[in-house]
Amino acid sequence: MMTGRSCYTASQFLQLLLFLAAQPPKTTKKIFGGGCAASKPRPVPKVTCMMTHLGKRHKIVDGLEKITGRARYAGDLVLPNMLYARVLLSPYAHARIVSIDTRAARTTPGVVAVLTAADLVTQGRMVGSRQTTTLAEAVVRYRGEPVALVLAESEAAAADGLAVLQAEYDPLPVVADLEQALDPSAPLIWPHGVPKAGADLTATHAAVARGSADTAAHAPTNIHEQKHFQRGDVDAGLLAADVTITRTYRTPIVHQGYMEPHACLADVDPFRSHLTIYTATQDQFGVRDEVARVLGLARSQVTIIPTTFGGGFGAKYGIIEPLVAAAALRMRRPVRLTLTRSEDFLTTTPSPATLITLTLGATHDGTLTALKADVQLDNGVYPYPLGGIVAVLLGGYYRCPNVAISIAEVLTHKPQVGSYRAPGAPQATFAIESSMDDLARELGCDPLELRLHNAAREGDLMGNGDPWPSMGLVQVLEAARNHPLWVQRPTEPGHAVGLAIGGWPCSSTPAAAVCRVDTDGTVRVHVGSVDISGVNSSFVLVAAEILGVAPQQVEIVQGDTRTGPFAGSSGGSQITYSVSGAVASAAQAVRQQLLELAAEQFEARIEDLEIVEGMVRVRGVPGRSIPLGKLARRGERQAGGPGPIVGEGRVAPAENAPGFVAHLVEVRVDQETGRVTPLRYVAIQDVGFALNPMLVEGQIHGGSAQGVGWGLYEALRYDEHGELLTATFMDYALPRADNLPSIEAIMIENPAPHGPFGARGVGEPPITAGAAALANAVRSAVGVRITQLPINDEVVWRAMRG
Numbered sequence: 087m088m089t090g091r092s093c094y095t096a097s098q099f100l101q102l103l104l105f106l107a108a109q110p111p112k113t114t115k116k117i118f119g120g121g122c123a124a125s126k127p128r129p130v131p132k133v134t135c136m137m138t139h140l141g142k143r144h145k146i147v148d149g150l151e152k153i154t155g156r157a158r159y160a161g162d163l164v165l166p167n168m169l170y171a172r173v174l175l176s177p178y179a180h181a182r183i184v185s186i187d188t189r190a191a192r193t194t195p196g197v198v199a200v201l202t203a204a205d206l207v208t209q210g211r212m213v214g215s216r217q218t219t220t221l222a223e224a225v226v227r228y229r230g231e232p233v234a235l236v237l238a239e240s241e242a243a244a245a246d247g248l249a250v251l252q253a254e255y256d257p258l259p260v261v262a263d264l265e266q267a268l269d270p271s272a273p274l275i276w277p278h279g280v281p282k283a284g285a286d287l288t289a290t291h292a293a294v295a296r297g298s299a300d301t302a303a304h305a306p307t308n309i310h311e312q313k314h315f316q317r318g319d320v321d322a323g324l325l326a327a328d329v330t331i332t333r334t335y336r337t338p339i340v341h342q343g344y345m346e347p348h349a350c351l352a353d354v355d356p357f358r359s360h361l362t363i364y365t366a367t368q369d370q371f372g373v374r375d376e377v378a379r380v381l382g383l384a385r386s387q388v389t390i391i392p393t394t395f396g397g398g399f400g401a402k403y404g405i406i407e408p409l410v411a412a413a414a415l416r417m418r419r420p421v422r423l424t425l426t427r428s429e430d431f432l433t434t435t436p437s438p439a440t441l442i443t444l445t446l447g448a449t450h451d452g453t454l455t456a457l458k459a460d461v462q463l464d465n466g467v468y469p470y471p472l473g474g475i476v477a478v479l480l481g482g483y484y485r486c487p488n489v490a491i492s493i494a495e496v497l498t499h500k501p502q503v504g505s506y507r508a509p510g511a512p513q514a515t516f517a518i519e520s521s522m523d524d525l526a527r528e529l530g531c532d533p534l535e536l537r538l539h540n541a542a543r544e545g546d547l548m549g550n551g552d553p554w555p556s557m558g559l560v561q562v563l564e565a566a567r568n569h570p571l572w573v574q575r576p577t578e579p580g581h582a583v584g585l586a587i588g589g590w591p592c593s594s595t596p597a598a599a600v601c602r603v604d605t606d607g608t609v610r611v612h613v614g615s616v617d618i619s620g621v622n623s624s625f626v627l628v629a630a631e632i633l634g635v636a637p638q639q640v641e642i643v644q645g646d647t648r649t650g651p652f653a654g655s656s657g658g659s660q661i662t663y664s665v666s667g668a669v670a671s672a673a674q675a676v677r678q679q680l681l682e683l684a685a686e687q688f689e690a691r692i693e694d695l696e697i698v699e700g701m702v703r704v705r706g707v708p709g710r711s712i713p714l715g716k717l718a719r720r721g722e723r724q725a726g727g728p729g730p731i732v733g734e735g736r737v738a739p740a741e742n743a744p745g746f747v748a749h750l751v752e753v754r755v756d757q758e759t760g761r762v763t764p765l766r767y768v769a770i771q772d773v774g775f776a777l778n779p780m781l782v783e784g785q786i787h788g789g790s791a792q793g794v795g796w797g798l799y800e801a802l803r804y805d806e807h808g809e810l811l812t813a814t815f816m817d818y819a820l821p822r823a824d825n826l827p828s829i830e831a832i833m834i835e836n837p838a839p840h841g842p843f844g845a846r847g848v849g850e851p852p853i854t855a856g857a858a859a860l861a862n863a864v865r866s867a868v869g870v871r872i873t874q875l876p877i878n879d880e881v882v883w884r885a886m887r888g
Contacts, residue, residue: 139627139637140843143780146620147642152394160349160366160393161424168351169198171413171423172244174234174251175432176226179262179499179808181255183224186234190250196243199417200251201235206412207381220380220409226255227275227467228501229808230432235413237421260499262808264441264464267308267498275497280310280469310469313493315477315549323456323488327447329528330456335444335517336874337857338801339464340437342506343792343820346396348434349424350406352414361411362389366402369655370616373404374647380408381415391646395618399792400505400657401435431813435504436802438472439464440513444480446521452531452539454486459517462494463510468502471495474550476510478591479854480518481549483559484540491549499808505657507789508590508850512796512857516875519586519858524871533862534572534585538563541587548591558772558836559587559746565770565834566748580755584863588854589746592847594739595654597664601629601672603680603731605722607700607715609633609640611672614650615665617642619785619849624662624777625669628842632673633680634697635714651734659847663743666777666842671735679731683717743838745851747771749790751827753863760883762798762864764827771831774838774846786831786852793856795821798876819876 151157188200203209203221210223222231233253238244259273266272298314324330351364361383367373370390378385388411395402406423414421425433440463447456459480463472473493481489526533541559548554566572566585575583600612611629615621622642630637644650653665681692684702688695688710696705703711718731752766769790776782799819803811812818837844857875865871870885 138631140631140777141775141779144623144627144637144778146623146781147626148622157394159346159396160351160364161346161422163351163364163393163422165351165353165420168420168422169237169239169417170241170244171410171421172236172248173232173409173423173425173429174236174248174253175429176222176229176231176233176255178226178255178257179229179260180258181226182258183222183226183233184254184256187252188234190252191236191247194243194247194250196240197236197238197247199237200247201237201413201416202233205416207415208408208412220412225258228499229810230429230501232409232433235409237413237417260806260808261308262499262804262806264439264462264496264498267496268462272308274306275308275467275499277306279306280497308497309494310465310497311471311473311495313473313477315481315491315493315551316489317547317551318488320456320458320488320490324445324447324458326449327455328450329525330445330447331521331524331528332443332445333517333521333524333871333873335440335442335520337440337513337516338803338875339439339500339503340506340796340800341431341802341818342397342399342401342436343795343800344397344399344401347425347427347430348402348406349422350410351420351422352407352411353420354414354418356418358387359383359415360387360389361414362391363407363411364391364393365407366393366395366398367404367407368398368400368402368616368618368657369404370647371614371652372655373407376404377408377411381412389646389648392616392644395616398618399507400509403504403655403657405434427815428813431802431818432810433501435470435502437506437509438466438503440476442513442517444517444521446525448525448529450529452529452536454484454540456488457481457486459491461491462496464498464500464503465495466498466500466502469495469497470503472510476514477549479511479514479549479589482547482554483518483542483587483589484522484537485542485546486540489549500804507792507853511588511590511850511854512793515586515588515854516858516861519588519855520861520871520873523862523865534563534567537587538567554744555741556839557589557744557746558834559589561834561836562746562748562770562772563587565832566750566768569750569768569770571750571752571766571768576752580757580867581753582863582866583750583752584859584861584866585748585750586855586858586862587746587748588851588858589744590659590847590850590854591744592663592742592850593654593658593660594742595660595664596736596738597653597668598651598734598736599665599668599672600651601669601676601733601735603676603714603718605715605719607635607639607713607718609635610643611640611669612643612645612651613653613665613669614645615653615661616656617644618656620781621656621661621665623781624666627778628666628669629673632670633677633714635700639700659745659850662777662845663838663841663847664737664739666845667737667739668735670842671737672733673735675733675735676731679721679728679733680714680717683721683728684712687712687720739840741840743774743841743846745772745846745848747851747855749793749855749859751856751859751863753860753867755864755867755882757868757886760879760881760886762860762877762882764794764798764860767794767827767829769829769831769852770834771848771851772834772836772846773848774841775835775844776833777843777845779833782833782848783831785848787829789849789852790829790856791821791826792853794826794860796853796875797857797860798878799825801876
């Protein structure tokens with residue numbers, strides 16, 4: 087039982103929290119309006135503890151250098167003898183390269199070299215992923231594919247050289263969209279077979295199984311992979327249903343919209359052929375491995391140094407690094423490439439377009455009997471399988487005994503797609519949550535109560551047949567049911583509130599950390615993870631809490647691939663979940679060493695000591711104390727003693743901790759123009775335990791804003807020739823500050839059994855439900871179901887007029 091005394095160590099508190107989190111909630115049955123039955127959990131008593139830093143709001147550790155402009159990004163770095171690069175991109179989506187005339191470019195003042203595929207060590211190596219593409223050979227297969235590289239002594243000279251670089255092409259037939267690619271008469275993207283990718287980056291985002299793949303031999307097509315996920319008998323489930331609905335949903339290609347375009351600087355040691363690459367990446371160890379593989383080097387010959395991060399949202403797992411590194415090897419000089427905004431739009435990895443046909447069946451009491459889905463993903467020119475994640479969510483949000491999901495991953499003449507914050511989840515959620523709303527109308531049920539009745543709980547099956555681990559879908563729905571915006575939702579024409587749930591399975595990767603105490607009392611924590619969202623500021627609090635010091639006394643040392651302990655990629659909502667545990671373990675090891683040293687000095691038992699405000703003292707005897715710095719100095723100088731104060735922490739989580747949300751959005755729809763104006767947004771999220779509530783709230787706000795972008799504004803538009811029509815921020819619509827509603831973030835703390843201090847991943851879930859909630863709000867406001875994104879004025883206007 088907790089008392090008023092602050093007598094719990096961090097490890098004791100962690101054990102208590104995990105014990106409480108593991109206790110199953112008791113449930114009771116409740117019948118609700120419309121004949122649907124719901125299972126409502128009794129509230130779990132809130133656990134409180136005398137924590138000094140964790141669970142409280144703290145500013146980010148590098149905030150000042152960012153807001154004052156002192157942070158140095160990859161595009162700011164300059165090395166002696168450095169060359170500036172500009173890249174020639176293909177103006178065609180599909181063409182044969184006839185010739186490249188480099189004479190005028192090579193004679194431009196300041197230009198040092200013009201490189202084509204024949205000049206690089208990658209010549210002749212077939213690659214199967216945009217992450218490993220350098221320069222095109224013979225044929226280009228999407229608008230924006232790199233063809234040549236201009237290297238110069240200045241950015242201006244490189245731009246001048248690029249302006250006079252001439253290439254001649256012989257255009258070939260273009261397969262510009264998903265439905266065209268599926269036509270049996272369509273030209274083949276890869277007539278001799280799809281090249282094999284070197285790495286599957288989808289595994290870095292969510293720990294999900296793959297389902298059964300169609301591996302039967304067949305003639306080449308533009309479908310690079312088909313998968314099937316099934317449980318039960320879906321045909322029998324549909325026959326048993328009293329109500330069935332079928333809808334087809336379309337979502338466009340969407341760009342991540344980060345502020346910093348891709349930039350990279352590669353330096354080469356001419357004597358050892360060792361590469362050092364400075365880049366804004368979410369996965370420094372993965373980029374190291376891929377650069378080494380593509381260039382034929384040992385991993386020990388490549389060092390990745392991550393730079394200050396200007397946004398990525400899943401898009402920065404390595405795109406231009408192999409090209410820049412190959413150029414540096416060729417020239418034996420440092421080379422830096424920074425993409426322009428238009429180049430970034432043309433040649434990076436956006437989220438795929440999808441076409442989803444979904445059928446739901448239910449009995450009169452609201453119980454789902456069947457779910458059947460046919461999903462097609464437009465993956466661009468190279469494979470990037472996201473179908474497994476889509477299936478997990480489509481068939482996993484709700485308990486359903488009969489599920490059949492078919493996934494077709496389709497190739498087209500467009501840039502390869504990649505990850506965008508919770509990749510595949512906004513598309514899947516838009517489909518399932520729109521259909522659940524319509525099903526509630528058919529049944530005469532309250533849409534929230536229908537969701538509660540069918541909501542998945544721990545142990546229920548995901549769409550791939552695996553059971554969900556600890557999850558909080560029911561908890562966030564309960565919070566939404568009691569929120570005033572839902573209880574007092576408007577009902578007049580053109581004004582309504584929409585609801586949608588969303589979730590993310592999250593990932594977990596082994597990680598390590600090292601903690602040490604210097605003789606001035608500074609605590610330094612060494613990590614190999616990349617801080618893309620302020621996560622280092624949470625690591626500071628973990629170490630400070632365990633070691634009894636102020637956060638200002640803790641410094642995070644972010645290592646590179648040569649000096650940093652291993653950590654997974656900064657994506658998939660896994661870094662806090664994985665690395666915080668390693669930091670806690672390392673800090674706990676250091677705490678034990680400090681207490682042992684102090685026990686020897688004070689001739690006291692370890693149990694009688696405590697660490698408070700950077701001092702180890704005998705409990706109840708404040709006069710008998712010693713600063714951590716002095717203990718560290720003693721450890722470094724005492725012959726035969728314990729040695730320097732250094733602790734190592736390692737974790738390998740066996741189970742992930744999914745994050746779930748319930749979003750409410752209030753809109754007003756102009757019935758003359760179709761303009762949708764979001765007025766108020768409530769984002770409820772199961773965060774497990776918020777190590778730093780300010781950072782978690784920021785994640786929820788940011789993801790919700792991106793969800794509004796998915797719902798109302800964003801789409802990369804290509805014409806029938808594969809030409810990108812929205813290649814600037816003037817053409818690609820993003821929500822501005824004055825387009826966004828007020829956003830209220832509500833954090834539900836449902837501790838994860840294996841997360842550090844009960845924390846869950848929080849980065850991915852906030853984006854998942856926004857588009858669906860907006861679509862449901864529009865349906866309630868004007869009575870029409872919008873089945874395509876974005877829900878812009880024209881789409882709504884046309885739908886209202888049939």
